[in-house]
Amino acid sequence: MKNKLTYILCCLLQLCFLTSHAQEAVTTDVAPGIKKISTGVIDKLTPYSFCEEKPLTDALAKLPAAKLPFDVNAIRVNITDRGVLVEIPLDDTEQLYGFGLQIGSFNQRGLRKKPIVNDNPSADLGYTHAPTTFYVSNKGYGILVNTTRYTTFYCGTTAKNNGAAVVKNNTGGNSVDELYKNKDNGSGNVSVDVPGAKGIEIYVFEGPDLLNVLQRYNLFSGGGALPAMWGLGVKYRVKADFSQQQVGKMAAYFRANHIPCDVLGLEPRWQTAAYSCSYVWNNQFFPSPNEFIDTMKNKGFHINLWEHAFVSPKSPLYEPLKTKSGDYLVWNGLVPDFADPSARKLFADYHQETFVKHGISGFKMDECDNSNLTTGNSTWSFPEHSRFPSGLDGEQMHQVFGLLYQKTVYNIYKTLNLRTFLDVRASSSFASSYPAALYSDTYEHDEYIRMIVNSGFSGLIWSPEVRESKSIKDFMRRSQTAVLSAQTLYNSWYLQNPPWLQIDRDKNNKNELMPEAKQVEADVRTLLNFRMSLVPYLYRAFADYRLKGIPPFRALVVDYPQDKNTFDISDEYMIGQNILAAPLTEAADERKVYLPAGNWYDFNTNQKFEGGKSYTIKPSYTQLPIFIKEGTILPLAKPVEFITPDTKFEINCKVYGANPVSTSLFEDDGITFNFQTGSYNNVELSYMNNKGSVKRSGGFKKQRYVVKGWEVIK
Structure with missing residues (x-):
């Protein structure tokens, strides 16, 4: 009897321990639009502990105000003898992306992902050269579980036993194929299993939209990379x-x-x-x-x-x-x-x-x-x-x-x-x-x-x-x-x-x-x-990555998160603000391209296409499969064979449509970090009343770009 009472007491103490740890979770605002949930004994060495770059708080503060589509307190954390279990709310219409450089999957909704570093990524397991415990939702938020441990994410794939029987009509017949299909949604959450952990930090990145989430993540990481x-x-x-x-x-x-x-x-x-x-x-x-x-x-x-x-x-x-x-x-x-x-x-x-x-x-x-x-x-x-x-x-x-x-x-x-x-x-x-x-x-x-x-x-x-x-x-x-x-x-x-x-x-x-x-x-x-003609445009895109956190290469769903047609498109992407790329493989001489809302121009033919529809393209080997958004001023340089600090790019601007939006080039020495102390220029390109103009402002004393001409495409 004494041993039995001791056992019951130990169980109660363990239950109290687990409950207290669940209640001890502390939520803090660590940067504009970014919250951190902390609970338990957190590992000393985590991915963020190695990040020496400080968050670019001024840039973060300029992003629009955001609100999560759920109460942050609805994120549940339980610490057990196995490790940590995190449960994040998920609604039936959400689409999930991320987990690093995934090779075998794109939309991660409905998958079990285990992002582990592996030299030969395969299938949709999550194994990859670059695993991140970070995912984003098209509802306008991102979740990062700050751990170096092998972690499994159940992306809306689990249903809990809550004691109540759920009976569903079997309308699909009794064939083997139908019996093995699982068409049910999960239980309304993403479950994150972190074996061995005794505590955890969770970073929550707010939107309001998907692009803003990624901006916050990159800016919190110290800003995107700006290569030489x-x-x-x-x-x-x-x-x-x-x-x-x-x-x-x-x-x-x-x-x-x-x-x-x-x-x-x-x-x-x-x-x-x-x-x-x-x-x-x-x-x-x-x-x-x-x-x-x-x-x-x-x-x-x-x-x-x-x-x-x-x-x-x-x-x-x-x-x-x-x-x-x-x-x-x-x-x-x-x-x-x-x-x-x-x-x-x-x-x-x-x-x-x-x-x-x-x-x-x-x-x-x-x-x-x-x-x-x-x-x-x-x-x-x-x-x-x-x-x-x-x-x-x-x-x-x-x-x-x-x-x-x-x-x-x-x-x-x-x-x-x-x-x-x-x-x-x-x-x-x-x-x-x-x-x-x-x-x-x-x-x-x-x-x-x-x-x-x-x-x-x-x-x-x-x-x-x-x-x-x-x-x-x-x-x-x-x-x-x-x-x-x-x-x-x-x-x-x-x-x-x-x-x-x-x-x-x-x-x-x-x-x-x-x-x-x-x-x-x-x-x-x-x-x-x-490629060399595109360098000034790409350099601007990487400058936006560094200073604003905007990924220079990104999925269509990032810019068009409400367009259901973009949810599963994994072979088209945006380059910078205005170029849509749709590469072909050797499998076919032609392919279908979906163009989101707005009007788009085929770069090779200048043909104008209405957005929200799909089209078939058949570019030659020397025609790049890209489309340009209407309203774009696209600066293209005269090609050079290599780039030096003294290289001057001769720019011709292609103007797409009747009402182009001003754009800019990022101008600096191209090789130092002096831009961080203001040694750079914004070179604004505008086209109004049938005339192009160039306005240069900033602290860089030299000129890398010389605009030679303008071409209007209607």
């Missing part, structure tokens, strides 16, 4: 085993054939050891690296170095980092504890003195995701039970390793007042301010397009790089998508020649060029020239 202007040009990665001389020949090929290129990326062989990394120049392949960097710079090329963060015993960094790394090795190399500021400093200081101060403009940060969790033989990375001196375990470190790697490298450039544009294979929440384009070893074209669209929901930048292709059609359609993305990148790390000269990998490496190689080269040149 040259980063918006063209990047080409050479073959992994190219020598200094071979890279020089490739550079000469670009300039001799007038193919735009700003960045040449070196792959693993530049180092004395690559798996794990030495971070030491291989003198057999690069006998005079600093002279090489200077020579390339004089020809207008920036040099980007491939590496990963696993430190070889051959590296000068090995001994200093030995006690500041995890307890497991990867490729016999140390895993630096980037959650420790002193470990980050050691890694950064070495890179600054050895590479950045000698002119290296950026890095490709590879392998910072996890081994493929969907196969049993993928075991290269550190295990989840690893321990790090900072206190993170392997699971938590995996979720933020790419984020912290970016932070480590980006801060080198920020300290030197230099902007960059990096490559990275993993990221996480609150990464908006990092100018790092994600990439993947996967290569499905339709998925690459979907990742452009999904990136805008989570403050991420995605690069749908081009490698070899199965046909010329495949290659050209991929090239179009690359031109219409945040970073135009050709990755030839296993190709002897540019892929436009030979799309077949084996023949390429045997120097067997295609008979039509020169024609394909000319078509690629046309596409890349358009």
